[in-house]
Amino acid sequence: MSISSLIIFIFLIGNTVLLFILLIKQNKQANERLHLIALMQKERKRYNSEKNKELVKEQRTHMLLLALRIREAVDKQTEDIHARVIEDAPLAHGMSNEEMAGCFSTKQALAVENLFILFRHYVDAYWLTDQKQPKNLFRGTKEDPTSELSQLHNASRQLVKKIDQLLIDIQK
DSSP states (O other): OOHHHHHHHHHHHHHHHHHHHHHHHHHHHHHHHHHHHHHHHHHHHHHHHHHHHHHHHHHHHHHHHHHHHHHHHHHGGGTSOOHHHHHHSOSOOOOOHHHHHHHSOHHHHHHHHHHHHHHHHHIIIIIBOTTSOBOOOOOSOSSOTTSHHHHHHHHHHHHHHHHHHHHHHHHO
16 A cells, blocks of 8 residues: 555544444534423423413403302392392303313303303393393382282392302312
């Protein structure tokens, strides 16, 4: 082997070794980047999970506040007439089935739905005229059990009891 061949051979081996070292170093850096990406994804999932938990908690709290507004509105009707409170009370919760399923168990979701159904029925039966206009005058007296006013008060008391039970079911 000539000296020039030997120099070329050593040069090729050196380049091969250098290339191999660079490949190992790049592979190590790639693995470190992949590990960092995996850690970032894990952290993002944890963050999203915490954010999702916060969102669910806010949605549950919002739903409970709506239910309590309804309860308060109905409770005010047990002794006197407060038409404005009924008009301002929510008739729907505004959550999709998917959101309900993400926030509540089946039993809780049914309790929420029942609460709103009962309230809408109550409003339709006692607070709207035949022309679906809001009522604010009721005939009769509290003492006459057959009067509109007495029936409203009785229906309100009964509905408050049902709402109380539904609120218990929602919070279980």
